[in-house]
Amino acid sequence: MTESKLIEVEAVDAKNQEPSSLHHKRKIYRQEQEKKRKVLKKVNFERNLAEIDINDGEIDLPRKKFYRQRAHSNPFSDHQLEYPVSPSHMDWSKLYPHYYDSTNNKMTREVTIADIGCGFGGLMIQLSSEFNSKLILGMEIRLQVTEYVEDRILALRTKHLNEPINNYQNISVLRGNAMKFLPNFFKKSQLEKIFFCFPDPHFKQRKHKARIISSTLLSEYAYCLKENDGIVYTITDVLDLHNWMVKHLDEHPLFQRLSKDWEDSDRCVQIMINSTEEGKKVERN
Amino acid sequence: MKHPFQLVVSNSKGTLLFCAAKNTLQIFDLQNGHLIGSWVDSVDHKTVMEQQHQKKINALKLHQQDLAEISHEKPANGRKKIPKIPVPGSGAPQIYNYIRCLILSNSEKFLVITTDSDKAAIIFKLDYSNKLNILDCATIRHLFPKRPCSILTTPNDDFLILGDKFGDVYKLKIPENFTDYNPINNSYTLLLGHVSMLTDLLLWNQSVISADRDEHIRFSNFNNPFIIENFLFGHTQFISSLNIPKFNNNLLISAGGDQQIFFWNLSQTHQNHPILKFDIKPFIYPYLNKNHSIPKRFLKTKEFSISQIKTVSLTSNDNSILNLMIVLIEQTNVLLILKYNELDFANNKIKIDLFQLIQSQNTFINLSIINNINNNKIISSISNVNNDNTNDNVKLVEIYNFNQSSSQFELLTNADNIQITSQISNNNICNINSKKDLVPLFTINQLRKRSEH
Numbered sequence: 001m002t003e004s005k006l007i008e009v010e011a012v013d014a015k016n017q018e019p020s021s022l023h024h025k026r027k028i029y030r031q032e033q034e035k036k037r038k039v040l041k042k043v044n045f046e047r048n049l050a051e052i053d054i055n056d057g058e059i060d061l062p063r064k065k066f067y068r069q070r071a072h073s074n075p076f077s078d079h080q081l082e083y084p085v086s087p088s089h090m091d092w093s094k095l096y097p098h099y100y101d102s103t104n105n106k107m108t109r110e111v112t113i114a115d116i117g118c119g120f121g122g123l124m125i126q127l128s129s130e131f132n133s134k135l136i137l138g139m140e141i142r143l144q145v146t147e148y149v150e151d152r153i154l155a156l157r158t159k160h161l162n163e164p165i166n167n168y169q170n171i172s173v174l175r176g177n178a179m180k181f182l183p184n185f186f187k188k189s190q191l192e193k194i195f196f197c198f199p200d201p202h203f204k205q206r207k208h209k210a211r212i213i214s215s216t217l218l219s220e221y222a223y224c225l226k227e228n229d230g231i232v233y234t235i236t237d238v239l240d241l242h243n244w245m246v247k248h249l250d251e252h253p254l255f256q257r258l259s260k261d262w263e264d265s266d267r268c269v270q271i272m273i274n275s276t277e278e279g280k281k282v283e284r285n
Numbered sequence: 286m287k288h289p290f291q292l293v294v295s296n297s298k299g300t301l302l303f304c305a306a307k308n309t310l311q312i313f314d315l316q317n318g319h320l321i322g323s324w325v326d327s328v329d330h331k332t333v334m335e336q337q338h339q340k341k342i343n344a345l346k347l348h349q350q351d352l353a354e355i356s357h358e359k360p361a362n363g364r365k366k367i368p369k370i371p372v373p374g375s376g377a378p379q380i381y382n383y384i385r386c387l388i389l390s391n392s393e394k395f396l397v398i399t400t401d402s403d404k405a406a407i408i409f410k411l412d413y414s415n416k417l418n419i420l421d422c423a424t425i426r427h428l429f430p431k432r433p434c435s436i437l438t439t440p441n442d443d444f445l446i447l448g449d450k451f452g453d454v455y456k457l458k459i460p461e462n463f464t465d466y467n468p469i470n471n472s473y474t475l476l477l478g479h480v481s482m483l484t485d486l487l488l489w490n491q492s493v494i495s496a497d498r499d500e501h502i503r504f505s506n507f508n509n510p511f512i513i514e515n516f517l518f519g520h521t522q523f524i525s526s527l528n529i530p531k532f533n534n535n536l537l538i539s540a541g542g543d544q545q546i547f548f549w550n551l552s553q554t555h556q557n558h559p560i561l562k563f564d565i566k567p568f569i570y571p572y573l574n575k576n577h578s579i580p581k582r583f584l585k586t587k588e589f590s591i592s593q594i595k596t597v598s599l600t601s602n603d604n605s606i607l608n609l610m611i612v613l614i615e616q617t618n619v620l621l622i623l624k625y626n627e628l629d630f631a632n633n634k635i636k637i638d639l640f641q642l643i644q645s646q647n648t649f650i651n652l653s654i655i656n657n658i659n660n661n662k663i664i665s666s667i668s669n670v671n672n673d674n675t676n677d678n679v680k681l682v683e684i685y686n687f688n689q690s691s692s693q694f695e696l697l698t699n700a701d702n703i704q705i706t707s708q709i710s711n712n713n714i715c716n717i718n719s720k721k722d723l724v725p726l727f728t729i730n731q732l733r734k735r736s737e738h
Contacts, residue, residue, distance in 0.1 A: 076480065078734040085500075086518030086557065179480045180499050183516050205348070209451065216453065216478025219505070223513040253511055 022065075029066045033151050062151035064120065069144035072200060075179045075210055079141070083176060087187045096135055098169035111135040111185075112192040114224075116178045116212065117199050119277060121149040124173070125156070126275035129166045130267060134192075137185075138173040146175040179217060186224040193268065194221055196234045198278040201241040213245040215252055222254040231258070235272050237282050288715040289681050290666035291726055292387040292651050299655035302664060302682075303396060305384040306715035307724050310398060312419050315664075318708025322419035324409075325714075330380045330402040383724040390438040395459065396420075397445060399433040406433055406447055410463050423463035427473070429455065435486045446476070446493065448483030454495060454510075476510040479503065484541070484732065485527040489551065494537070496524040498732050502539060502549075517549055519559045522590075523732040530596035531656075532608045533627065540591040542733050546612065546623075550633055560633040565591075568621055568639060569614050576616045576727070590615050592729040595663075596625075597656045601692040609640055611663060613652050616727045618645045620652070620663065620685075622694065641693055645683060650726050661687035663694055668726060681710040 073079075084090040092107050093100035099108045113131060115124050118138030127136050140146045156168040176185070199212045213234065221232060232255065234245045249255045263269050274283065292305040295315070302313045312322030382402040389396055396409040405428045412422035435448040438459070445457045457473040460466055481497040488494070492504045492514055502517040502524060522542025529537055535552040545562040569589060577587040592615040599607045612621040620643040628634040647667035655662040663685040684706060685694040697703070717723065 078736040080736040085521060086516075089518075183501070183513075184518070188515075205345070214478075215475070215511075217480065219477060219511040219513055222511070253509070 026066045029063075030147070033062065033066075033147070037147075037150055037154060061155045062148055064148065067144045067148040069142050073141045075141060075177055079177065081175065081177055081181070083181045083184045085184070087183075087185060087190070090185055092135075095137070095172035095174065096169065098167075099135065109133075109135055110190060111137045112190065113137070113195075114139065114178075114182075114186070114191055114193070115195045115197070116182075117141070117196065118149060118173060119145060119197070121152050121171075121173065122276045122280075123195060123197055123272060124149075124171045125152075125168070126271045127268070128168050128171045130271060132165050132170060134170065136171045138171070139176045139178045139182075139185075140173060141175065141177050143175055146173055149173040179212065182220055182224055188223055189226045189230070191225050192229055192231070194225060194230075194232050195268075195272065196232070196245075197272060197276050198236055199234075199241070201236070201238040203238075203240070208244075211241070211244065213248050215248050218248060218252045218255065222252070231268075233268060233272055235276075237278065286669075286717060286719070287679070287681060287710065287713045288717045288723065289650060289668050289726065290713070291724060292384065293653045293664055293666045293682070294387050294389055295653040295655050295662075295664055296389060296393055297655075297657070299657060299660045299662065302653070302709070303387060303389065304666065304709075304713075305387050305398065306713055307717070307722075308382045308384060308400070308402070309715045310384060310387070310396075310420060311712075311714060313709045313712065315705065318705040318712065320712040320714070321416070322411075322421075323714055324420040326382065326384065326400050326402060326407075328382075328400070328402045328405075330382050333403040334380075381724045385432070385434060386436050388436055388438065390442045390459075391440055392442050395438070395442060397436055397438065399436060399447070401432060404429050404432045404449075406436065406445065406457070408445065408459060408463075425460070425463055425466050427457060429473070435483050437486050437488065439488060446486055446488070447473075448486050448495060450482050452479035452481045452483055452497060454478065454483065454486065454493065477505045477513075482732070484523060484525050487527045487529060487537075489529055489534075489537075494527060496527050496539065496541075498523040498734070500524065502527070502537075515554070515557055517557050517559075519547055519562070523734070525590060525592055525729050525732065526594050528594045528596055528610075530598070530608065530610075530625075532596070532598045532606075532625075533630070535630070538594055538596070538610065540594055540612070542588075542590050542730070544589070546591070546594070546610070546637075548635060548637075550630065552631075561635055561637065563623070563637045565612065565614075565621060565623075568642065569617070569619070572614075572617050572619045572644070574617070588730070588733070589617070590730040590733070592727075593652055595652055595654045597654055597661060599656075599661055599687055600689070602690050607640070607692070610637075611652065611654065613649055615729045616648055618648050619643060620645075620649060620665070643685060643694055643696075645696075647683070679710065680706050681713060682706045 101108050112134050113127065113136040115136065115138040118124055118140050121138060124136055124138050138149060140149065150173055153168060153171055153173065160167045196212055202208060202210045236242050250257060288306045290304040290306045294303045295301065300315055302315050304311045304313065308326040310324040311320060313319065314321050380401060384398050385401050386399040394411060396411055397406060399406050405426050408425045409420055410423045411419050413419055415421055429449060431449040431451040433447045433449050437446050439446065443459060445459055446454060447457065448454045454476045455473040456476050479495065479497045479501060481499040483495055483497050485496045486493065491507050493507050493510065494502060494504055496502045500520040500523065504514040506512040506514055520543055524539050525541035527537065527539050535550060537549040537551055538546060540546045544566045545564045547559040548561040550556060550560050573587045573589055577589050579588055591612060593613040595611045597609050599609065601607045608625040610623045610625060612623065622641040624638045624640040626636040628636060645667065647669060650666045650668050653664045665683050666681060667683050669679040669681065684697050684702060686697050688695050
């Protein structure tokens, strides 16, 4: 068992040394982004951008082609994830520096909206201005995709640094496994909304247990959501998955489906349909 | 050579010892070492796997036929292919035919075991009147979708609660009548689930406490298990054992891969951090051996895991009450006995001291405790595998008696007691040819997560 793992690691190293052009470009690009990210993460509203040494203060939006990663990641694996021992151990100031009160050493508000499996961040970017007084967190299990979203948010924050309200300071992302560790991040009844947009359908029967909505997981989501006010939003373009999610949510004693009228009047439903990458693809087709 | 006992459980009176050795279940009379019950699991995992594999293929074929009927589609390329199902083979992790869990029900009327061969839980309605073989009795064998790894019974023995490797907890009704039992009618219900292997389960007041490999201790309401009441945070490594001692029903003791033993006050409903973390590394470190070394690429130090914690309440020679915890660190030849002092529980003031360190010639595998007024013993199963002595006279059990006058646990060395342990070891019906036929005896440390990315 040990031997085979060693070989795996070496193979990856060998790949990185190939002088293949896209690989190489990607590596250089990502290293630069890593540097920028480390600096920009500490920026908050008051600090002068001139203090930071980045190409004339210009931050470009990241380019997806440098962040390609395979679409599926096994949620049951022991990834090398960072997660806090408990919600009170979580340092939110690194993700939302603008909302950290350094005189009292605490956050001025808590995360109340979560986007599970946020992908490339399309939904959160729209939600940011819609809920500009609330903190929104995206959780994504794929490493490269998380880095893309981080870079995207940092670029947006820098571009809109001088705007008082819609400055993207209220959205952030972290790499995490929501199926296992959601209670480590959020206290009981902390969240108002949880979004599950276009989750991995896991078509095969034997993979159904890896679906993000299941009766056992719903109990955990219910724990993190506010009673009576907490809402779970799901959207998918796979009918089988939609029926599965509806069935499990209906069967779970703590969830109740909201009416079509309510759906038509709720702003989040509109944003969910129109702003995610997958949503736009569905619209186009 | 004889196969060591991977599990030992004694009854509360201290008269019987229930042991599991590989795929055999044996009961010994603790007064004379005689074998008074035995049972062998004859189901072989290979045949079971082939059957399950065939079932899956049949189910998929039916599923595809149904889909074809509904959609009236013509298959795109002539023959519809059946999706590939992984066939267990040489690359798959090895499966052993052995008994993984063993418990006695609260009333001791039932004995429940789980087998790895066919992922089943077997309930024995013990026939104490049968002097030849207590295990020659009515049984129920109930299969589960995933390998069970933790079991317990409800206080009045009406249900079996079972946790599996996937993280799901099921409830199975133990019927009145075993003979008319039909598995289809009496199905289990899913209570709750983690997305992580369950390592221990407890029932406390109206809650189910479940601990998993991802450091969670979760309280769920037993009657409405979809309601999660609380999580306890603090562990940074897997949890292997949970214990609520008889001497304090609001104290939870938990341990596993962390170097500390954690103590929690359950009477404070919103408190979800430990009141004390007791570091046992200084006591244990001198006794770690080459079995505790780990591949260099992870860390350079040795690591250890706690496999079991048992609690007892005794009277010492000066008539004071001793509340003790007996801690077994995996694959060592020592038992760490700690004394619990309650200074002011309501204000979370407790103190833990070292009481005694028992050192043996052999490695401990599993422990059981007898805690009665005049009869207080630690019964341990030991491993003889490091000795190349394949002589049948090797002992597999050690018994430590609490000597009231010296206030210490002592290995019984008088002729009578040696006779009992030798009898038990000799009467063990599980014979194997060599060390290669041993089932894994020390699996707790493997629960530790090691990841690359």
